[in-house]
Structure formats: C-alpha cells, structure tokens
Amino acid sequence: MARDRRPLVGLLVAEGVSLVGSRMSMVALPWFTLVVTGSAVRTGVVAFAEMLPYVLACALGGPLIDRVGARRTSIVADLGSAAAVATVPLLHLAGLLRFGTLIGLVAVAGLLRGLGDTAKRVVFPETVAAAGTPMTRATSLHDGLSRLATLLGAPLAGLLIAVLDAPLVLLLDAGTFLVGAVLVALAVPHHLSAVESMPRDGAAPGREPYLVALRAGLRYLRHDRLVHGIVLMLLVTNLADAAYTAVLTPVWATEVVRSSTALGLLTATFALGAVLGNAVFTVVADRVPRFAVFTVGFLLAGAPRFVALALLDRLWVIYLVSFVAGVSVAAINPILGAVSFERIPEALRARVLGLAQAAAWAGIPLGGLLGGLAVQELRLPVACLAFAGAYLLVTLMPFVMPVWRELDRPPTPPAETPAGPATAPAGAEVTGAPRR
Numbered sequence: 486m487a488r489d490r491r492p493l494v495g496l497l498v499a500e501g502v503s504l505v506g507s508r509m510s511m512v513a514l515p516w517f518t519l520v521v522t523g524s525a526v527r528t529g530v531v532a533f534a535e536m537l538p539y540v541l542a543c544a545l546g547g548p549l550i551d552r553v554g555a556r557r558t559s560i561v562a563d564l565g566s567a568a569a570v571a572t573v574p575l576l577h578l579a580g581l582l583r584f585g586t587l588i589g590l591v592a593v594a595g596l597l598r599g600l601g602d603t604a605k606r607v608v609f610p611e612t613v614a615a616a617g618t619p620m621t622r623a624t625s626l627h628d629g630l631s632r633l634a635t636l637l638g639a640p641l642a643g644l645l646i647a648v649l650d651a652p653l654v655l656l657l658d659a660g661t662f663l664v665g666a667v668l669v670a671l672a673v674p675h676h677l678s679a680v681e682s683m684p685r686d687g688a689a690p691g692r693e694p695y696l697v698a699l700r701a702g703l704r705y706l707r708h709d710r711l712v713h714g715i716v717l718m719l720l721v722t723n724l725a726d727a728a729y730t731a732v733l734t735p736v737w738a739t740e741v742v743r744s745s746t747a748l749g750l751l752t753a754t755f756a757l758g759a760v761l762g763n764a765v766f767t768v769v770a771d772r773v774p775r776f777a778v779f780t781v782g783f784l785l786a787g788a789p790r791f792v793a794l795a796l797l798d799r800l801w802v803i804y805l806v807s808f809v810a811g812v813s814v815a816a817i818n819p820i821l822g823a824v825s826f827e828r829i830p831e832a833l834r835a836r837v838l839g840l841a842q843a844a845a846w847a848g849i850p851l852g853g854l855l856g857g858l859a860v861q862e863l864r865l866p867v868a869c870l871a872f873a874g875a876y877l878l879v880t881l882m883p884f885v886m887p888v889w890r891e892l893d894r895p896p897t898p899p900a901e902t903p904a905g906p907a908t909a910p911a912g913a914e915v916t917g918a919p920r921r
Contacts (some may be wrong), residue, residue, distance in 0.1 A: 493623065493786075495672020499665040500605065501630045503563070507598075509645070509654055510570070514591070521577065522584060532590045535595035536850055542599025544843030547836025548598065548698035548742025553834025555607035555835060556673050563666035569594040572658035574652030575630035585725025592612040603839040608673055608832070610826040622769040624822030629763035632815070636756040655740040702836030705829070712828060713842065715821060719845035721879045722787060725872045728859070729791065729851025733872070737794050737864055747800065754804045755790075758764030766816045775824070776883070778816045783880040785813035791873035794865040809899045824892055 518531045543767045569590050576582040613623040637816045679696075693701075707711055738748035793806040829837045859868035883889035 488615070488617040490616040490618075492673045493616040493618065495668050496605065496609060497630060499668035499672070500627060501634065502661050502668070503665040504631055504647055505638045505641070506635050506658040509642035509661075511638075511642075511656040513642050513646060513651045513654040513658065516579075516646060517655060520651065521582075531587065531591055533850065534631075535591045536769040537595035538847055539594045539599040539761060540642060542596045543603055543839040543846070545699065545839070546603055547702055547839040548602045548693070548695045549732055550604050550835040551693070552609060555604040556675060556917045558604035559601050560666045560670050562597045562604065563662045563669070565597045566594050566601065567666070569597065569660035570662065571656055574655045586600050588625075599839075603835060603842065606838045606842075607835045609750060610831075611856075612673065612904075613826075613860065619771040620821055620826055621775070621823040622767055624826075625763060625767040625770045625819035626820040629760065629767060629817075630824070632756065632759040632763050636660070636753070637762055639842050651883060664861030666796075668863075671856035685714075692853045692895050696784075698836055699840075702833060705833050709828060711891050712825060712837075714882065714886065714888060715825075716841050716844045718879050718882060719821075721847045721875060722783075723846060724848030724852040724855070725752050725787070725791070725876050727846070727849045728856030729852075732853055732856030732860060733791070733794060733869055735863065736860055740865065742800065743769065750756040750800075750804060751807050754808040755811040759810075761813050762812035763819075766819065770816075770819060774818050777818045779892055780880070780883045780889070782813040782816050784809040784877075786817065787876040787880050791869040791876065795869035795873070820892065 514535075515532065518527060572592050573582065573587060576586065609627070610620070610625075613620055616623070642654055645657070698883050734748055734751060736901070738744060738751070764775075787810075790810050793803045797803050797806075825838065825841070826834075833919065845887075856868065859871060863871065883892075
C-alpha cells in the first residue's frame with residue numbers, strides 16, 4: 486500500500502493553526518470580557534459558558550459525528566466556530582453586543598469546538614495509517630504542536646492585545662478556524678473519514694438510533710478496564726491541575742513572592758520543558774517501553790510541583806521542578822492517544838473518544854472551585870500538599886493494578902466488542918483520547 490503523508494501533514498497543520506488561535510483566545514476572551522463588563526464574576530460566567538457546552542458536545546456528539554461523517558463535521562464545526570467567534574468583536578465594534586448575546590455566542594463556539602475536536606480525533610488515526618507513521622510518534626507530533634501552541638499563543642496574544650486590542654485578536658482567532666476548515670477540506674480525502682457505526686439489528690450503517698449508539702460507547706468504556714482506569718486517573722489529575730493553574734500558582738505569586746513575573750516564569754519553564762521533552766520523545770517514541778515512560782513521567786510531572794510550592798522558598802529550585810515536570814509530562818498524551826486508538830474499535834471511536842474526553846475533563850470546572858476553598862480553609866501550603874497527596878495516590882495506581890501493564894502489549898484486533906460486532910482499528914487524537 487503506497488504511503489500518503491499529505492492528509493496527516495494537512496491535518497497537523499490545520500490543528501497547529503487552530504491551536505495557536507485557541508491559545509490566543511484563552512487570553513483575549515477573558516481580557517475582552519473583563520474590560521467590557523468590568524466584572525470578574527461575569528468573566529468567570531463567560532469561561533463557564535464556553536467550557537460546559539464543550540464538555541457536553543464531547544460526551545454526546547459521537548453518534549451525531551458517526552451519522553454526519555467525521556471529516557464533514559470537522560469542516561462545518563470550524564466554519565461555524567469562525568462565524569460565532571467573529572460575531573463577538575463585530576457586534577462590539579458596532580455597539581450592539583449585550584452580555585446575554587456574548588454568553589450565547591461563546592456557548593455556541595464551545596459547542597462547535599467540542600464537536601470539531603472530537604471529529605478530528607476520529608479522522609486522525611486514518612491519516613496516520615495512510616502515512617505509515619507509528620502511532621505513538623504521530624500522537625507525539627500532535628502533542629508537540631499543542632505544547633508549542635501553548636508556549637507561543639499566550640505571549641503572542643498579550644503582545645497583539647497591546648498593539649491591536651482584544652476585539653481584533655478575537656477576529657484573528659476566528660480566522661484560524663477558517664484556515665483549519667479549508668486545510669481539512671483540501672488535505673483529508675473523503676474516504677479516510679468514512680467510518681460508519683455497525684448496529685446489531687441490521688439497520689443501515691450510520692443510522693443506528695442515537696441513544697443506542699451512545700449506550701454502545703458507554704458500554705465499551707465500562708468493559709475496557711484500561712481505558713476506564715485512564716479516564717479515572719485523568720479525572721483526578723486534571724482537577725488538581727486546574728486548581729494549580731487557576732488558584733494555587735496565582736496565590737503563590739501574589740502572596741508569597743509578590744511578583745507576576747514569577748508566575749509567568751513558572752508557566753514558561755513548564756511549557757519549555759514540555760516542548761523539549763516532546764521533541765526527544767518524538768524521536769524515540771516507538772523504541773521505549775510505554776509503561777515505564779508513562780508511570781515514571783506521571784510521578785515526576787504531578788505531585789512534585791505542588792510540594793515545591795508548599796515547601797520550597799528558592800525560586801530557581803521551584804522553576805527547576807517545573808521544568809522537569811514539563812519534560813516528564815511530554816510523553817503522557819502521546820502514549821494515551823496511541824493506546825486509545827489501538828484499542829478502541831474503529832466503529833466506536835467517535836462516541837468512545839468523545840465520552841472519554843468529557844469524563845477526563847469533567848473535573849476541570851471543579852478544580853478552581855475546590856482550589857479556592859482549600860486555600861481559604863487550609864491556607865496555601867496545606868492546600869498544595871492536599872492536592873499533591875491526591876495526585877500521588879492516583880499516579881501510583883498503575884504500579885498496583887495489573888491491567889496497566891497492557892500499555893506495553895500490542896493491540897489484539899477484537900472480533901466482537903461489548904457493543905456488538907466492530908472492525909479492528911485501521912491503524913495503529915488529534916490529541917489522543919482521553920487527554921490531559
């Protein structure tokens with residue numbers, strides 16, 4: 486079979502452009518909301534209004550993507566996202582933007598982005614198979630783009646806001662969705678996204694009743710103990726990471742070191758370590774044992790960051806811990822992505838990947854809330870140690886549960902899944918699924 490790398494390259498470039506825009510929006514949208522409304526509470530409401538539909542779309546959109554087609558869903562969702570995001574600054578510049586309208590547009594954008602991201606995860610393994618690229622290396626390449634987008638997107642947004650103002654930065658973000666839609670339309674052939682559900686009752690492929698299809702995804706998650714364990718682990722670690730990012734580090738920067746520069750450097754050292762670690766892992770991805778890299782990497786990337794904030798007072802040591810954590814985390818998402826794509830049957834990918842992503846991210850909205858309560862009731866050092874303890878407990882799970890050893894085992898093509906007959910994976914996320 487001839488190798489064709491163009492679909493994979495096109496999809497990765499589309500994702501790279503979109504990710505940079507999304508990282509810019511993560512800075513520009515809160516800034517825009519705070520400046521326009523003058524309310525931190527309303528800024529939080531806007532963030533919630535975007536995140537909740539995103540998680541719901543990931544959880545419930547799989548059967549819809551099966552019916553419409555992953556490639557088509559990705560293109561339409563990106564075009565809709567471009568329109569929704571662009572409408573915010575255009576209405577503002579025309580003096581017609583109301584807070585309720587802003588909430589509605591942001592919610593639509595979050596919903597469409599959830600559908601688009603899930604659809605790209607479904608298309609991704611087919612482009613990898615067509616390119617003949619090892620799956621772990623391919624997922625590592627994508628995760629590297631995500632890390633690089635984080636490292637570049639936020640500072641770029643800050644600079645552009647100072648030069649152009651937040652509404653124009655939101656227009657640029659809308660433009661990245663448009664570019665992503667065009668690239669997917671041009672680079673990804675129709676046949677690579679022709680994944681159809683396979684109902685047991687003899688109905689036409691792709692026409693399985695919605696609730697039946699959704700239950701099939703839930704049934705698979707319950708029966709695959711490794712994927713189930715991954716989702717539970719990420720639920721806890723993502724919650725702790727949200728508390729770390731949204732509350733613990735800002736409080737540390739303002740109350741302990743009294744410097745916003747220190748907070749920026751802490752974030753930058755982690756992001757730099759993640760980018761460098763990803764570059765190394767991409768080279769060696771198919772030659773190292775997944776279990777060892779995953780388990781040791783998670784131990785180094787998790788609890789030590791919280792302990793450093795609680796107990797250390799030398800900034801350079803705290804930055805070093807953050808950098809090492811960034812290097813260590815670089816292999817986590819690529820391994821999760823590769824394992825998920827190798828295990829989840831092709832016919833179930835859209836619904837299982839979406840449900841897994843939603844479950845893994847379900848703790849994120851609670852992370853900031855619990856972090857704030859912990860700091861208020863326990864004070865910063867004790868709160869950091871409490872989250873470190875939770876992080877340590879869940880990242881020790883793989884050492885005591887034998888099912889995690891399956892990270893190193895090659896996938897066995899399933900003759901029948903718990904949901905019924907299904908084809909084996911065609912290749913070995915956009916991000917992997919579930920994802921941190």
